[in-house]
Amino acid sequence: MVAAAAITLVVVDRAGARHGAPRRQAYVLLTAPERGPLIVSVDGKQIAKIAPSWRRFVPTFARDVDFGIVDLTADAPHVLDVRRAGENTSKRFTIDPRATEHGWVIAPDAESADLCLVEAKVVYARDGATRDTSTIRKVQLADDVVALPQAYEAYFVESPRSVRLESHESVKTRFSLHAIACSTFDADAVQPYAWRSSSARAAN
Numbered sequence: 001m002v003a004a005a006a007i008t009l010v011v012v013d014r015a016g017a018r019h020g021a022p023r024r025q026a027y028v029l030l031t032a033p034e035r036g037p038l039i040v041s042v043d044g045k046q047i048a049k050i051a052p053s054w055r056r057f058v059p060t061f062a063r064d065v066d067f068g069i070v071d072l073t074a075d076a077p078h079v080l081d082v083r084r085a086g087e088n089t090s091k092r093f094t095i096d097p098r099a100t101e102h103g104w105v106i107a108p109d110a111e112s113a114d115l116c117l118v119e120a121k122v123v124y125a126r127d128g129a130t131r132d133t134s135t136i137r138k139v140q141l142a143d144d145v146v147a148l149p150q151a152y153e154a155y156f157v158e159s160p161r162s163v164r165l166e167s168h169e170s171v172k173t174r175f176s177l178h179a180i181a182c183s184t185f186d187a188d189a190v191q192p193y194a195w196r197s198s199s200a201r202a203a204n
Contacts, residue, residue: 022074024097026104027155028082029179030066031113038108041081041090042070049085064156064192065115065179072097082108093145102148107179110141115193116182117141119152122159124172138185139177152177 028040030050037051050068072078074097083090091108107115117139139146153159154176163172179193 022097024072024074024100024103026070026072026080026095026106028068028070028080029105029107029110029115029156031107031109031115033066035084037085039083039085039090040068040070042072042078044079044081063194065194067156067179074098080106082106091144095145095147100147102151104145104147105139105141105177106145107141108144110144111182114182114196116180116185117146118178118180118185118190120159120176120178122174122176124163124165124174125170126165148177150175 028038028048028050030038030052033052037049039046040048040050048068048070050066053066070080072095076098077094077096080093080095081090082093093106095104105117107113107117110116119137119139139149153174156177156179159174159176163174165172178190180190181193181196184191
């Protein structure tokens with residue numbers, strides 16, 4: 001898909017949270033970037049602005065989608081409010097970090113913005129890496145949020161071209177999570193969300 005990029009890490013501590021308490025991550029995706037940045041608030045406090053990035057279009061830095069990571073302490077539920085900059089209405093997501101170890105993805109208005117999540121499997125062998133296209137599958141977003149079913153080696157960036165194989169290993173299998181344009185969901189034609197055509201972006 002695409003290569004790695006820097007991301008923003010936002011740490012949110014609840015009052016009284018003990019130092020070193022377990023944490024969970026929520027990935028907030030910038031759907032329909034042509035509509036402007038997203039403003040993210042946690043427990044009533046604005047903490048982040050997720051804006052379109054030029055890095056999406058430079059091969060060295062490109063990624064499936066612009067996003068921010070909210071790093072939450074796992075001591076109690078949190079309320080995330082996400083709204084478009086310049087708009088008054090927001091979408092509210094209540095997530096309980098105690099309910100999963102693998103975090104969440106939040107993608108406001110994902111369906112209307114033509115954004116889907118997929119999980120890809122990459123098999124590394126001594127003669128190179130092969131994406132197992134038969135195992136690319138959708139990760140269902142319900143009401144624009146999903147508790148991730150597992151941890152991934154790569155989130156919204158391309159898997160490494162190679163990994164180290166120990167002397168006793170013949171292959172290694174890695175899983176990655178990607179944001180794609182739903183309209184391209186085909187094992188031979190999946191496109192990162194950031195690569196949507198200008199006509200598709202205008203339609204949304």
